Amino acid sequence: MAESEEQLANEIVSGDGGSTPKAKLLVTGLLVLGVVGICAAGGFFVGSTLKQTAATSAAEQPEETDKPQTGQAFVYIDLDPVIATLNTPNRERTAMAVFTLLVEPGDAETLKAAMAQKKPEINSRVLRYLSARTLEEVSGELNMNRVARELQDLLNDIMWPAQRGLVQRVEYKNFNIQ
Structure with missing residues:
Protein backbone atom coordinates (compact mmCIF):
# COMPACT_ATOMS: atom_id res chain seq x y z
CA MET A 1 0.00 0.00 0.00
CA ALA A 2 2.81 2.39 0.85
CA GLU A 3 4.34 1.49 -2.51
CA SER A 4 1.18 2.45 -4.39
CA GLU A 5 0.90 5.76 -2.51
CA GLU A 6 4.52 6.55 -3.28
CA GLN A 7 4.02 5.60 -6.90
CA LEU A 8 0.88 7.75 -7.07
CA ALA A 9 2.72 10.71 -5.55
CA ASN A 10 5.56 10.31 -8.06
CA GLU A 11 3.08 10.22 -10.93
CA ILE A 12 1.41 13.40 -9.69
CA VAL A 13 4.72 15.21 -9.25
CA SER A 14 6.03 14.10 -12.63
CA GLY A 15 2.83 15.21 -14.32
CA ASP A 16 2.08 11.99 -16.13
CA GLY A 17 -0.21 10.61 -13.41
CA GLY A 18 -2.98 13.06 -14.11
CA SER A 19 -4.87 10.55 -16.17
CA THR A 20 -5.58 8.06 -13.37
CA PRO A 21 -8.86 8.51 -11.49
CA LYS A 22 -7.18 8.27 -8.09
CA ALA A 23 -4.76 11.03 -8.97
CA LYS A 24 -7.54 13.29 -10.24
CA LEU A 25 -9.57 12.62 -7.11
CA LEU A 26 -6.60 13.32 -4.86
CA VAL A 27 -5.71 16.58 -6.63
CA THR A 28 -9.34 17.72 -6.62
CA GLY A 29 -9.70 16.87 -2.93
CA LEU A 30 -6.53 18.74 -2.02
CA LEU A 31 -7.63 21.78 -4.02
CA VAL A 32 -11.07 21.82 -2.42
CA LEU A 33 -9.57 21.37 1.03
CA GLY A 34 -7.11 24.21 0.39
CA VAL A 35 -9.84 26.58 -0.85
CA VAL A 36 -12.08 25.76 2.12
CA GLY A 37 -9.17 26.31 4.51
CA ILE A 38 -8.31 29.67 2.97
CA CYS A 39 -11.96 30.78 3.08
CA ALA A 40 -12.30 29.72 6.71
CA ALA A 41 -9.13 31.56 7.70
CA GLY A 42 -10.27 34.67 5.81
CA GLY A 43 -13.70 34.56 7.43
CA PHE A 44 -12.16 34.22 10.87
CA PHE A 45 -9.81 37.14 10.21
CA VAL A 46 -12.56 39.40 8.84
CA GLY A 47 -14.95 38.48 11.67
CA SER A 48 -12.41 39.15 14.41
CA THR A 49 -11.38 42.42 12.73
CA LEU A 50 -15.00 43.62 12.49
CA LYS A 51 -15.69 42.65 16.09
CA GLN A 52 -12.57 44.48 17.25
CA THR A 53 -13.46 47.55 15.16
CA ALA A 54 -17.01 47.62 16.56
CA ALA A 55 -15.74 47.34 20.12
CA THR A 56 -13.21 50.10 19.52
CA SER A 57 -15.74 52.46 17.95
CA ALA A 58 -18.25 51.79 20.74
CA ALA A 59 -15.59 52.58 23.32
CA GLU A 60 -14.60 55.78 21.51
CA GLN A 61 -18.15 57.14 21.23
CA PRO A 62 -19.14 59.49 24.02
CA GLU A 63 -21.86 58.20 26.27
CA GLU A 64 -25.22 59.69 25.36
CA THR A 65 -26.90 61.34 28.30
CA ASP A 66 -30.05 63.35 28.47
CA LYS A 67 -28.91 66.73 29.68
CA PRO A 68 -30.50 70.09 29.22
CA GLN A 69 -28.58 72.73 27.34
CA THR A 70 -27.43 74.27 30.60
CA GLY A 71 -25.32 71.15 31.23
CA GLN A 72 -27.24 70.13 34.34
CA ALA A 73 -27.73 66.37 34.82
CA PHE A 74 -31.10 64.69 35.30
Missing part, protein backbone atom coordinates in the same frame (compact mmCIF):
# COMPACT_ATOMS: atom_id res chain seq x y z
CA VAL A 75 -32.20 61.92 37.60
CA TYR A 76 -34.25 59.19 35.88
CA ILE A 77 -37.29 57.71 37.60
CA ASP A 78 -39.34 54.98 35.89
CA LEU A 79 -43.11 54.82 35.98
CA ASP A 80 -44.86 51.46 36.25
CA PRO A 81 -45.47 49.73 32.90
CA VAL A 82 -48.83 50.57 31.34
CA ILE A 83 -50.85 48.29 29.07
CA ALA A 84 -53.78 50.03 27.41
CA THR A 85 -56.21 49.19 24.64
CA LEU A 86 -56.09 52.02 22.11
CA ASN A 87 -59.26 53.71 20.88
CA THR A 88 -59.31 52.15 17.40
CA PRO A 89 -62.48 51.18 15.56
CA ASN A 90 -62.83 47.77 13.91
CA ARG A 91 -59.60 46.41 15.34
CA GLU A 92 -58.23 45.97 18.83
CA ARG A 93 -54.79 47.52 19.31
CA THR A 94 -52.90 47.24 22.57
CA ALA A 95 -50.12 49.59 23.62
CA MET A 96 -47.53 48.59 26.19
CA ALA A 97 -45.48 51.53 27.44
CA VAL A 98 -42.87 52.26 30.06
CA PHE A 99 -42.08 55.91 30.66
CA THR A 100 -39.12 57.49 32.42
CA LEU A 101 -39.42 60.81 34.20
CA LEU A 102 -36.49 63.21 34.16
CA VAL A 103 -36.11 65.48 37.18
CA GLU A 104 -33.39 67.67 38.57
CA PRO A 105 -31.23 65.90 41.18
CA GLY A 106 -32.49 68.07 44.04
CA ASP A 107 -36.13 67.22 43.22
CA ALA A 108 -35.76 63.43 42.97
CA GLU A 109 -36.72 62.58 46.56
CA THR A 110 -39.68 64.97 46.49
CA LEU A 111 -40.92 63.38 43.26
CA LYS A 112 -40.50 59.84 44.62
CA ALA A 113 -42.51 60.75 47.73
CA ALA A 114 -45.27 62.36 45.65
CA MET A 115 -45.37 59.36 43.30
CA ALA A 116 -45.62 56.92 46.22
CA GLN A 117 -48.49 58.91 47.71
CA LYS A 118 -50.44 59.23 44.44
CA LYS A 119 -49.42 56.01 42.69
CA PRO A 120 -52.96 54.65 42.09
CA GLU A 121 -54.11 57.96 40.61
CA ILE A 122 -51.00 58.24 38.43
CA ASN A 123 -51.45 54.71 37.05
CA SER A 124 -55.16 55.26 36.43
CA ARG A 125 -54.79 58.62 34.69
CA VAL A 126 -51.92 57.45 32.46
CA LEU A 127 -53.95 54.35 31.53
CA ARG A 128 -57.04 56.45 30.74
CA TYR A 129 -54.95 58.92 28.76
CA LEU A 130 -53.45 56.20 26.54
CA SER A 131 -56.78 54.38 26.17
CA ALA A 132 -58.36 57.54 24.79
CA ARG A 133 -55.74 57.79 22.01
CA THR A 134 -56.03 56.29 18.54
CA LEU A 135 -53.24 54.46 16.76
CA GLU A 136 -52.54 57.53 14.64
CA GLU A 137 -52.28 59.74 17.75
CA VAL A 138 -49.49 57.63 19.25
CA SER A 139 -47.59 56.77 16.04
CA GLY A 140 -44.76 58.76 14.54
CA GLU A 141 -42.15 60.99 16.09
CA LEU A 142 -44.22 64.18 16.24
CA ASN A 143 -47.18 62.44 17.85
CA MET A 144 -44.96 60.59 20.33
CA ASN A 145 -43.34 63.89 21.33
CA ARG A 146 -46.79 65.43 21.83
CA VAL A 147 -47.87 62.45 23.96
CA ALA A 148 -44.72 62.81 26.10
CA ARG A 149 -45.38 66.54 26.64
CA GLU A 150 -49.04 65.91 27.50
CA LEU A 151 -48.03 63.18 29.96
CA GLN A 152 -45.53 65.57 31.54
CA ASP A 153 -48.30 68.14 32.04
CA LEU A 154 -50.69 65.45 33.32
CA LEU A 155 -48.20 64.11 35.87
CA ASN A 156 -47.19 67.56 37.08
CA ASP A 157 -50.87 68.45 37.47
CA ILE A 158 -51.58 65.27 39.47
CA MET A 159 -48.68 65.70 41.88
CA TRP A 160 -48.50 69.52 42.11
CA PRO A 161 -51.82 71.10 41.16
CA ALA A 162 -51.58 74.88 40.65
CA GLN A 163 -47.81 74.78 41.18
CA ARG A 164 -44.70 74.48 39.08
CA GLY A 165 -44.20 70.78 38.37
CA LEU A 166 -40.94 69.01 39.06
CA VAL A 167 -41.07 66.64 36.06
CA GLN A 168 -38.77 68.23 33.49
CA ARG A 169 -39.39 65.73 30.72
CA VAL A 170 -41.02 62.37 29.99
CA GLU A 171 -39.05 59.88 27.90
CA TYR A 172 -40.07 56.54 26.42
CA LYS A 173 -38.23 53.60 27.89
CA ASN A 174 -40.31 51.09 25.95
CA PHE A 175 -43.31 51.46 23.66
CA ASN A 176 -44.92 48.58 21.77
CA ILE A 177 -48.19 48.41 19.87
CA GLN A 178 -49.80 45.11 18.96
